Amino acid sequence: MIINLLFSLAVALLFSPLLCGIINRIKALFAGRKGAPLLQMYFDLYRLFRKQTLVSRTTTLVFLISPVIIFVTSLSAVIFVPILPGGGYISFTGDFILLFYLLGLGRFFLVISALDTGSPFEGMGASREVFFSAMAEPVIFIAMLTILRLNGAESFTEAISTETGKNWIILALTAIPLFIVMLAENARLPFDDPNTHLELTMIHEVMILDNSGPGLALLEWAAAIKLWLFSLIIVKILLPVTALSPGIYFAVTILSVLLISMIVGVVESVLARSSLPKVPQLLFSSGIIAFLGFFLSFSNFFVW
Numbered sequence: 001m002i003i004n005l006l007f008s009l010a011v012a013l014l015f016s017p018l019l020c021g022i023i024n025r026i027k028a029l030f031a032g033r034k035g036a037p038l039l040q041m042y043f044d045l046y047r048l049f050r051k052q053t054l055v056s057r058t059t060t061l062v063f064l065i066s067p068v069i070i071f072v073t074s075l076s077a078v079i080f081v082p083i084l085p086g087g088g089y090i091s092f093t094g095d096f097i098l099l100f101y102l103l104g105l106g107r108f109f110l111v112i113s114a115l116d117t118g119s120p121f122e123g124m125g126a127s128r129e130v131f132f133s134a135m136a137e138p139v140i141f142i143a144m145l146t147i148l149r150l151n152g153a154e155s156f157t158e159a160i161s162t163e164t165g166k167n168w169i170i171l172a173l174t175a176i177p178l179f180i181v182m183l184a185e186n187a188r189l190p191f192d193d194p195n196t197h198l199e200l201t202m203i204h205e206v207m208i209l210d211n212s213g214p215g216l217a218l219l220e221w222a223a224a225i226k227l228w229l230f231s232l233i234i235v236k237i238l239l240p241v242t243a244l245s246p247g248i249y250f251a252v253t254i255l256s257v258l259l260i261s262m263i264v265g266v267v268e269s270v271l272a273r274s275s276l277p278k279v280p281q282l283l284f285s286s287g288i289i290a291f292l293g294f295f296l297s298f299s300n301f302f303v304w
Helices: 002-031 040-050 061-080 095-116 120-151 168-185 213-238 246-270 276-296
Strands: none
Touching: 002 040, 002 061, 002 213, 002 246, 040 213, 061 095, 061 213, 095 120, 095 213, 120 168, 120 276, 168 213, 168 246, 168 276, 213 246
Protein backbone atom coordinates (compact mmCIF):
# COMPACT_ATOMS: atom_id res chain seq x y z
CA MET A 1 0.00 0.00 0.00
CA ILE A 2 2.74 2.46 0.92
CA ILE A 3 4.47 1.97 -2.42
CA ASN A 4 1.25 2.60 -4.37
CA LEU A 5 0.46 5.70 -2.33
CA LEU A 6 3.95 7.10 -2.75
CA PHE A 7 3.76 6.36 -6.47
CA SER A 8 0.47 8.27 -6.78
CA LEU A 9 1.98 11.25 -4.95
CA ALA A 10 5.11 11.17 -7.09
CA VAL A 11 3.11 11.06 -10.32
CA ALA A 12 0.97 14.00 -9.21
CA LEU A 13 4.04 16.04 -8.28
CA LEU A 14 5.77 15.21 -11.54
CA PHE A 15 2.97 15.54 -14.09
CA SER A 16 0.72 18.25 -12.62
CA PRO A 17 2.83 21.21 -13.87
CA LEU A 18 2.73 19.69 -17.35
CA LEU A 19 -1.05 20.20 -17.50
CA CYS A 20 -0.63 23.97 -17.27
CA GLY A 21 1.97 23.84 -20.04
CA ILE A 22 -0.39 21.91 -22.32
CA ILE A 23 -3.26 24.32 -21.67
CA ASN A 24 -1.08 27.34 -22.46
CA ARG A 25 0.24 25.74 -25.65
CA ILE A 26 -3.28 24.94 -26.86
CA LYS A 27 -4.35 28.54 -26.18
CA ALA A 28 -1.28 29.83 -28.00
CA LEU A 29 -2.07 27.57 -30.97
CA PHE A 30 -5.59 28.96 -31.20
CA ALA A 31 -4.22 32.52 -30.98
CA GLY A 32 -1.64 31.89 -33.70
CA ARG A 33 1.30 32.31 -31.34
CA LYS A 34 4.28 30.07 -30.66
CA GLY A 35 3.63 30.11 -26.94
CA ALA A 36 5.78 29.18 -23.98
CA PRO A 37 7.52 25.77 -23.79
CA LEU A 38 5.53 22.84 -22.42
CA LEU A 39 7.89 22.67 -19.45
CA GLN A 40 7.69 26.39 -18.67
CA MET A 41 6.01 25.85 -15.29
CA TYR A 42 8.84 23.57 -14.19
CA PHE A 43 11.28 26.37 -14.95
CA ASP A 44 9.07 28.87 -13.11
CA LEU A 45 8.86 26.66 -10.01
CA TYR A 46 12.63 26.18 -10.01
CA ARG A 47 13.14 29.94 -10.32
CA LEU A 48 10.66 30.75 -7.55
CA PHE A 49 12.19 28.25 -5.12
CA ARG A 50 15.53 30.01 -5.53
CA LYS A 51 14.13 33.48 -4.86
CA GLN A 52 13.83 35.25 -1.55
CA THR A 53 10.47 35.59 0.17
CA LEU A 54 9.27 39.13 0.76
CA VAL A 55 6.59 39.56 3.42
CA SER A 56 4.47 42.62 4.06
CA ARG A 57 4.66 44.07 7.57
CA THR A 58 0.88 43.97 7.80
CA THR A 59 0.74 40.16 7.58
CA THR A 60 0.92 37.63 10.43
CA LEU A 61 2.00 34.04 10.88
CA VAL A 62 -1.13 32.91 9.01
CA PHE A 63 0.25 34.34 5.78
CA LEU A 64 3.58 32.51 6.22
CA ILE A 65 2.20 29.04 6.96
CA SER A 66 -0.70 29.10 4.51
CA PRO A 67 1.30 28.10 1.37
CA VAL A 68 2.66 25.02 3.15
CA ILE A 69 -0.78 23.98 4.43
CA ILE A 70 -2.40 24.54 1.04
CA PHE A 71 0.28 22.47 -0.69
CA VAL A 72 0.10 19.63 1.86
CA THR A 73 -3.71 19.42 1.80
CA SER A 74 -3.81 19.41 -2.00
CA LEU A 75 -1.19 16.68 -2.16
CA SER A 76 -2.85 14.66 0.61
CA ALA A 77 -6.11 14.53 -1.34
CA VAL A 78 -4.31 12.70 -4.15
CA ILE A 79 -3.94 9.52 -2.08
CA PHE A 80 -7.70 8.89 -2.33
CA VAL A 81 -7.58 8.62 -6.13
CA PRO A 82 -5.22 5.75 -7.01
CA ILE A 83 -3.38 5.98 -10.28
CA LEU A 84 -3.17 2.20 -10.68
CA PRO A 85 -5.95 -0.40 -10.65
CA GLY A 86 -6.34 -2.96 -7.89
CA GLY A 87 -5.61 -2.64 -4.20
CA GLY A 88 -3.04 -0.65 -2.31
CA TYR A 89 -5.08 2.42 -1.51
CA ILE A 90 -6.79 4.10 1.44
CA SER A 91 -10.50 3.35 1.45
CA PHE A 92 -13.24 3.81 4.03
CA THR A 93 -16.90 4.78 4.17
CA GLY A 94 -17.37 8.40 3.18
CA ASP A 95 -13.75 8.88 2.14
CA PHE A 96 -14.80 11.35 -0.57
CA ILE A 97 -15.96 13.73 2.17
CA LEU A 98 -12.45 13.83 3.61
CA LEU A 99 -11.01 14.12 0.10
CA PHE A 100 -12.90 17.28 -0.79
CA TYR A 101 -12.74 18.78 2.67
CA LEU A 102 -8.97 18.51 2.52
CA LEU A 103 -9.27 20.75 -0.52
CA GLY A 104 -11.73 22.87 1.45
CA LEU A 105 -9.19 23.26 4.24
CA GLY A 106 -6.63 24.44 1.72
CA ARG A 107 -9.16 26.91 0.32
CA PHE A 108 -9.87 28.20 3.83
CA PHE A 109 -6.20 29.02 4.40
CA LEU A 110 -5.94 30.56 0.94
CA VAL A 111 -8.84 32.86 1.76
CA ILE A 112 -7.63 33.88 5.22
CA SER A 113 -4.08 34.43 3.94
CA ALA A 114 -5.52 36.79 1.31
CA LEU A 115 -7.53 38.60 3.99
CA ASP A 116 -4.43 38.71 6.20
CA THR A 117 -2.69 41.03 3.75
CA GLY A 118 -5.26 43.76 4.32
CA SER A 119 -5.57 44.37 0.58
CA PRO A 120 -9.09 45.21 -0.60
CA PHE A 121 -8.40 43.54 -3.95
CA GLU A 122 -7.35 40.27 -2.32
CA GLY A 123 -10.37 40.45 -0.05
CA MET A 124 -12.55 40.82 -3.13
CA GLY A 125 -10.95 37.76 -4.72
CA ALA A 126 -11.39 35.79 -1.49
CA SER A 127 -15.08 36.68 -1.42
CA ARG A 128 -15.57 35.44 -4.96
CA GLU A 129 -13.63 32.25 -4.22
CA VAL A 130 -15.94 31.41 -1.32
CA PHE A 131 -18.98 32.33 -3.43
CA PHE A 132 -17.99 29.95 -6.24
CA SER A 133 -17.05 27.09 -3.91
CA ALA A 134 -20.35 27.31 -2.02
CA MET A 135 -22.24 26.67 -5.26
CA ALA A 136 -19.82 24.05 -6.61
CA GLU A 137 -19.71 21.87 -3.49
CA PRO A 138 -23.27 20.45 -3.80
CA VAL A 139 -22.59 19.49 -7.42
CA ILE A 140 -19.48 17.59 -6.38
CA PHE A 141 -21.27 15.61 -3.69
CA ILE A 142 -24.18 14.72 -5.97
CA ALA A 143 -21.73 13.41 -8.56
CA MET A 144 -19.90 11.38 -5.91
CA LEU A 145 -23.14 9.86 -4.66
CA THR A 146 -24.03 8.87 -8.23
CA ILE A 147 -20.77 6.94 -8.61
CA LEU A 148 -21.29 5.23 -5.27
CA ARG A 149 -24.82 4.29 -6.31
CA LEU A 150 -23.69 2.81 -9.62
CA ASN A 151 -21.05 0.63 -7.99
CA GLY A 152 -22.96 -0.22 -4.84
CA ALA A 153 -20.01 0.98 -2.78
CA GLU A 154 -19.68 3.07 0.34
CA SER A 155 -16.17 4.27 -0.51
CA PHE A 156 -15.44 6.51 -3.48
CA THR A 157 -11.90 5.17 -3.74
CA GLU A 158 -13.25 1.64 -3.95
CA ALA A 159 -15.94 2.67 -6.43
CA ILE A 160 -13.51 4.14 -8.98
CA SER A 161 -11.12 1.21 -8.52
CA THR A 162 -13.65 -1.41 -9.61
CA GLU A 163 -15.40 -2.18 -12.89
CA THR A 164 -18.10 0.43 -13.51
CA GLY A 165 -19.74 -1.36 -16.44
CA LYS A 166 -21.06 0.55 -19.45
CA ASN A 167 -23.48 3.01 -17.91
CA TRP A 168 -22.21 5.60 -20.34
CA ILE A 169 -25.27 7.86 -20.14
CA ILE A 170 -25.08 8.16 -16.37
CA LEU A 171 -21.29 8.36 -16.38
CA ALA A 172 -21.45 11.21 -18.89
CA LEU A 173 -24.07 13.00 -16.78
CA THR A 174 -21.63 12.71 -13.88
CA ALA A 175 -18.46 13.69 -15.69
CA ILE A 176 -19.89 16.78 -17.43
CA PRO A 177 -20.87 18.64 -14.22
CA LEU A 178 -17.58 17.62 -12.65
CA PHE A 179 -15.75 19.15 -15.61
CA ILE A 180 -17.69 22.39 -15.17
CA VAL A 181 -16.91 22.38 -11.45
CA MET A 182 -13.25 21.70 -12.23
CA LEU A 183 -13.13 24.90 -14.27
CA ALA A 184 -14.70 26.84 -11.40
CA GLU A 185 -12.60 25.28 -8.64
CA ASN A 186 -9.38 25.89 -10.55
CA ALA A 187 -10.31 29.45 -11.58
CA ARG A 188 -10.26 28.71 -15.30
CA LEU A 189 -12.32 30.25 -18.07
CA PRO A 190 -15.23 30.98 -18.26
CA PHE A 191 -15.20 31.53 -14.47
CA ASP A 192 -11.87 33.32 -14.23
CA ASP A 193 -9.08 34.33 -16.57
CA PRO A 194 -5.72 33.12 -15.21
CA ASN A 195 -3.88 35.45 -17.62
CA THR A 196 -5.63 38.66 -16.67
CA HIS A 197 -3.77 41.50 -14.96
CA LEU A 198 -6.74 43.51 -13.74
CA GLU A 199 -7.20 43.11 -9.98
CA LEU A 200 -10.90 43.90 -10.16
CA THR A 201 -11.64 40.81 -12.26
CA MET A 202 -9.10 38.28 -10.93
CA ILE A 203 -10.04 35.59 -8.41
CA HIS A 204 -7.25 33.12 -7.71
CA GLU A 205 -4.42 35.26 -9.03
CA VAL A 206 -5.43 38.31 -7.00
CA MET A 207 -5.41 36.26 -3.77
CA ILE A 208 -1.74 35.39 -4.17
CA LEU A 209 -0.47 38.81 -5.30
CA ASP A 210 1.49 39.33 -2.06
CA ASN A 211 3.17 35.92 -2.19
CA SER A 212 6.66 35.51 -3.52
CA GLY A 213 9.56 33.10 -3.63
CA PRO A 214 9.05 29.54 -2.31
CA GLY A 215 5.61 30.43 -0.92
CA LEU A 216 4.36 31.44 -4.36
CA ALA A 217 5.93 28.30 -5.84
CA LEU A 218 4.03 26.11 -3.39
CA LEU A 219 0.77 27.89 -4.20
CA GLU A 220 1.26 27.52 -7.95
CA TRP A 221 2.25 23.87 -7.55
CA ALA A 222 -0.76 23.22 -5.31
CA ALA A 223 -3.07 24.76 -7.93
CA ALA A 224 -1.57 22.47 -10.57
CA ILE A 225 -2.04 19.45 -8.29
CA LYS A 226 -5.67 20.40 -7.76
CA LEU A 227 -6.19 20.57 -11.53
CA TRP A 228 -4.48 17.18 -11.84
CA LEU A 229 -6.72 15.70 -9.12
CA PHE A 230 -9.99 16.82 -10.72
CA SER A 231 -8.82 15.63 -14.14
CA LEU A 232 -7.82 12.26 -12.69
CA ILE A 233 -11.20 11.85 -10.97
CA ILE A 234 -13.02 12.47 -14.27
CA VAL A 235 -10.75 9.99 -16.05
CA LYS A 236 -11.22 7.33 -13.37
CA ILE A 237 -15.00 7.76 -13.64
CA LEU A 238 -15.04 7.41 -17.42
CA LEU A 239 -12.27 4.83 -17.73
CA PRO A 240 -13.59 1.40 -16.67
CA VAL A 241 -11.14 -0.82 -14.83
CA THR A 242 -10.19 -3.61 -17.20
CA ALA A 243 -7.84 -6.56 -17.26
CA LEU A 244 -5.06 -4.43 -18.73
CA SER A 245 -1.63 -4.73 -17.19
CA PRO A 246 -0.75 -2.01 -14.63
CA GLY A 247 1.77 -0.48 -17.02
CA ILE A 248 -0.68 -0.14 -19.91
CA TYR A 249 -3.45 1.08 -17.62
CA PHE A 250 -1.10 3.69 -16.16
CA ALA A 251 -0.13 4.91 -19.63
CA VAL A 252 -3.77 5.13 -20.73
CA THR A 253 -4.67 7.03 -17.56
CA ILE A 254 -1.85 9.55 -18.00
CA LEU A 255 -2.74 10.13 -21.65
CA SER A 256 -6.39 10.58 -20.69
CA VAL A 257 -5.51 13.18 -18.07
CA LEU A 258 -3.39 15.02 -20.63
CA LEU A 259 -6.36 14.87 -23.01
CA ILE A 260 -8.52 16.53 -20.34
CA SER A 261 -5.99 19.37 -20.14
CA MET A 262 -6.18 19.75 -23.93
CA ILE A 263 -9.96 20.02 -23.70
CA VAL A 264 -9.55 22.70 -21.02
CA GLY A 265 -7.21 24.56 -23.37
CA VAL A 266 -9.77 24.39 -26.19
CA VAL A 267 -12.56 25.57 -23.87
CA GLU A 268 -10.47 28.53 -22.72
CA SER A 269 -9.65 29.36 -26.34
CA VAL A 270 -13.24 29.48 -27.59
CA LEU A 271 -15.02 30.92 -24.55
CA ALA A 272 -14.81 34.34 -22.97
CA ARG A 273 -14.92 35.05 -19.28
CA SER A 274 -18.49 35.07 -17.99
CA SER A 275 -19.80 37.99 -15.98
CA LEU A 276 -20.25 37.36 -12.28
CA PRO A 277 -24.09 37.21 -12.41
CA LYS A 278 -23.87 34.35 -14.94
CA VAL A 279 -21.67 32.15 -12.73
CA PRO A 280 -24.59 30.90 -10.58
CA GLN A 281 -26.44 29.99 -13.79
CA LEU A 282 -23.54 27.87 -15.01
CA LEU A 283 -23.11 26.07 -11.71
CA PHE A 284 -26.86 25.66 -11.29
CA SER A 285 -27.01 24.06 -14.75
CA SER A 286 -24.24 21.65 -13.80
CA GLY A 287 -26.19 20.79 -10.65
CA ILE A 288 -29.27 19.95 -12.73
CA ILE A 289 -27.19 17.64 -14.92
CA ALA A 290 -25.70 15.96 -11.84
CA PHE A 291 -29.18 15.52 -10.31
CA LEU A 292 -30.38 13.95 -13.55
CA GLY A 293 -27.55 11.43 -13.49
CA PHE A 294 -28.23 10.66 -9.83
CA PHE A 295 -31.94 9.99 -10.41
CA LEU A 296 -31.25 7.89 -13.51
CA SER A 297 -28.89 5.73 -11.46
CA PHE A 298 -32.00 4.39 -9.71
CA SER A 299 -33.53 3.28 -13.02
CA ASN A 300 -32.69 -0.17 -14.35
CA PHE A 301 -33.42 1.03 -17.88
CA PHE A 302 -30.14 2.98 -17.99
CA VAL A 303 -28.05 0.30 -16.29
CA TRP A 304 -26.69 -2.41 -18.53
